[in-house]
Amino acid sequence: MGAQQLLRAAALCIASLAGIANGALDFESVQLQDKDVSAFSAEEFAKGDPPPQSSDKLPLCKAWPGNADWPSAVEWRRFNASLDGALLQPDPPGEVCYQGPDYNAAKCAYLVNNASSNHYYIDDPINVLTQWPEGNTCLPGLNVVGNCTRGGFPYYVVNATTVKHVQATINFARNNNIRLIIKNTGHDFGGRSVGAGSISIWTHHLNAFKFLPSYKRGNYYGPAAHFGSGLEQYELFNQMFLNNVTMVGAGFRTIGANGGWFASGGHGNLASLYGLGADQALEIHAVTADGRYVVANEDQNSDLFFAFRGGGPSTYGVVTSVIVKAYPPITTVQSYLSIACNPPPDTNARATLAPLSNVTNYVNDTSRFWDALQIYFKYKQTIVDAHGVDWDYLYPLGNNRTSYSFRVRTTFPNVTTTQAIALLQPLYTQFAAHGFNFTLNTEEMVPQPYAGTSVTNPATLSSLGLTQTRYRSRLLPRKNWASDTVFNQTFAAIRNSVENGQYTLHGLGYGPSNEVAGYPGRTGAVNPAWREAVLHIALVTSQPIGLTAAQARDEESRIQGYFQAWKDVSPGAGAYMNEGDPGEANWQQSFYGSHYPKLAAIKKKRDPWGVFWATTTPGSEAWEVKSVDGYPHSQNGRLCRTGVKRI
Template sequence: MGAIFLQVLVFASALVGLANGALEFESVQLKDNEVAGFPGGAFPKGKPKPSTARCKAFPGSDDWPSISEWRRLNASLDGALLNQDAPAVACYPGPSYDASKCSFLVNNASSTHYYIDDPISVLTTWPQGNTCLPAINPAGNCTRGGYPSYIVNATTVKHIQLAINFARNNNVRLVIKNTGHDFGGRSLGAGSLSIWTHNLDAFEYLPSFALGSYSGPAAHFGAGLEQWELFNQMILNNITIVGSGFKAIGANGGWFASGGHGSLASLYGLAADQALEIHVITADGRHLIANELQNSDLFYALRGGGGSTYGVVTSVIVKVYPPITMMETSIYIACNPPPDTTARARWAPITPATNYVNNTERFWEAMNIYFRFKKTIVDTHNVDWDYIYPLGPDSFSFRTRISFPALTVSQAADLLAPLYHQFSAAGFDFKPTNLTELSSTRLPYSGTSLTAPPGPAVGTANTRYRSRLYPRSNWENSTIFNSTISAIRYAVQTGGYIFHGLSYGPTLQVAGYPGNTSAVNPAWRNAVMHGALMTVQPTNLTPRQARDEQTTMAIYTERIRAVTPGAGSYMNEGDPGEKDWQGSFYGRDGTYERLLKVKKDRDPWGLFWARTTVGSEKWEVESLDGGDLYPWSQNGRLCKTEKEGKGKGKGKKR
């Protein structure tokens, strides 16, 4: 343990901030004279002039930058430009074949931090087009698909400024990638230049910070800091910061930009509610500071208004709280569990503490009781994470983890007592599981154990999500509540989908200052539960088969939409094909229109684009050969829609 402490202490002391409020990597910025002889990397002059081409430049097109231009960019970046193949190319015949690496990718990579630390990888395979998957004896050829053509391994603000300027000046598609923990296809794109912010991992604790109406402790950290690294900093500095429950997520990336939920959401609000100041590079290549006193439009948009569309965030200053303890309990319920299988072991572990029922109706009766209790969990500033798994005909399992921040064992036990009383009154002989104090190997709110690099194990999967923010009104009317449970049951029992529920109450009251001036989807403020249907698609489906499967999934989603009319959805775990995504992901109270104005003002070139981000309806990904795309994949050229398109640039419509 001493070696780990030493390693992280060195990390903390080496990456301190500078006196002017910037982190060390932010002090290295691009100067006009450095690009005087390099038009491709220059800042814009005069009135913005968006490209008249209908499509973004693409490898092989007449307007694609020459090799010499890419080399010039690399020289300006001091060698930070990467041209990397997909990892799985090691499994395919050819000059990059590597049996040892292929074996590692197939058998071991998912139990390591490999994919998070890889510049090109993302944790969901379908956005790439499923064209280069690891396998010992793979079928077909490995193509680049939706992976970017070039990657900037950004370690300074200057690197990001050059990447932005080069992409804008050359009409090249630009994408932003942090950890690659992305289920919506927003971290990659065919024919793109990718800005990889993973290594911007500086941290500084500010015991005294004052800005606007805030005065108190704060923390300043870079866009690439992962949650497990943030947890370690909490332990070292004896503080609490709102973070994610999953340790491989970036503490200041797409998770933060779309709200950012976690174990303290019902007590302190979302991650976006914590920001006091945000440092960002906009589409003109300039590095700006956004807070309530300056660039307030960006300060509003960057806190919950979605990522990859207003600029590249380099760092954020957030509120800091005193250290707290966190109590936890888990509940497992199984109905007719099948013989142990690999699938069950992966999705639904059955533990010795599992409560068993042998009747489908009784299982769903137990679900009704527990899901009613979610409102109590939220109203007492706690959270839960649960899953209902279909394991076969009339076979299901349920597991939940309830976290109680700032409560003692006796307080948490008293809160749970009514739940077990209701179980008992319904004839269930369920035994309460022990309440335990979380150690920092799980969450950082108690204990002194540091997590050692490389952190958590993370693998890839062909995951599809459809989510909904279930409003409080669904708990306040018994008829609507019963219809809600019926819709969830239909999706799990008949559709065979996993249901993932998370109970949070990030109201404006708990969010505090400056939460009421953010672009967080208003549906979060009135929600009791964020619930998602999940499935892992087979990777061998044809594009048409995959699209048909998505159409089938939509049938079950519609039942849930019917019992949550007008409710919203969490974009990071939402459907890229969501109907009325502007209202679902951003709100129906004028939030989207306000964000669209910020987008037009700050990015008149239309440089930043990702699916379902603000302003994205003006562009679409087109098949290169006129064929059928894998549903919502990024394996194609980015072009203006028929309504927006004009001028030169070829591209076939789907």
């Protein structure tokens, strides 16, 4: 176990033993005091009314390193001293691959060959898993050319281990007009955890946990858990083992258990049974743009309690901890289906084009392959209505429009194997009626604890590695399954984007309705489109390295042509921002629906200074990134106000 993992384990253990003092986790009891501010005025709390955001007296852009508006080296040293040395200026990990004083062949080889199979990137204070938003300025590689530059990575990082660190950083950034970003694990596909010329609050070590056997809040009475915003999903799963409970969590173990996942809704394997991650919150603790530590629930700061639960990340404040509902322990039963159509005969080609291992069903006719998939996609509503969730990928194999691979995992919570078989058997009966000899493998359908097995060595957890992934997604509503005509149109749009567009498709069937969300989930800011959804579906692409800005815009235009067909068959529906397009047209409606006006008003009230900013979040229209590389939606550039004229 590495130093980072030891630090996290020790912090989690100490905080759990310390318990909760006055409703706060131990690290939340360490707060910025008046004596701290009097000693260093740059950390003063906000006071008085700020000028209107449209005022021509305000700086046009955020401060920039090297410019006169950037704090001096002396001020940065004083700031670091006030944080007890928590201020970091880390280099991009890939720097060791570039010729220069930091070149290290062995470390570079490790990054390229090993770092993706362990916890390395998750524990890095600066890196995010998706590289294109920061400008691809320092990619690791064995034979790289050019120079490594910081690009869209933050200039400074504060390794926050107390609320005081969070408060001081917010105040320092606001008072010095510095761009502020928030990062935990770096599971970010849209560029919301990076930003050129910024200071980053790294919440990764705010990972305390406290189990509450009996908790009362409003209409809820029962077990709950209070944990920090840096807790990872594997740590939450481990706590479920220790306390013999179930809590709603993300599907991948290195995703933060709240953070950005939680702030935009947060789906997982229990979405059709208990709702989304945001639906679980009973109370939220945070630091707002004025630097104040607040507690938000139905009775106090109710506007923030609404907004934090699905209203977008990095927008209203820095969440430090949440209290969520806990449920009795449950098991899940999973089933797998895989279908390949005309896979390439070359084993090496098959391995590089798409995962084809353990495929159990083959179809040699392309038209028949699509017939089989249409049967399955129509059955998704039945799976969702049984509180199930499915997770599928559809890959074009090559560029010949005849070869494909489809893989899906279906999860049913709180059922027996016999019940799960009964739920799926009608699907396979339909397959057989259409001449498909697909067999339901009942031997693999053994009930397993929802949390799986405990993780004793987090270094073994894959970080997924660095990617160039881009998503464009849609939450297809129940009405698209209401008639054969509408469903056939929907499936035709899906097929066209894969068959003729040659894009990878990722789909998740689930139904986090208002009824499922329960109390108080249904009163949060979760996009109303979730409540009608049967299928979250995404087109997945990779932005190639070396793509020019013009080529990127051309590719964007091409994929939008296929994506528009999805919108045409689902008018008024929305999308999941965490796996959505940062270039989404009319993103206010797509990501937030009818809640957007209320969320924008809360943002304006709570952050009139514009301290927090992330792309496609409420109020973000007031700012834009002046990208230095010209790539659409890149964060490699200075953050400046929009619509402000200078005479």
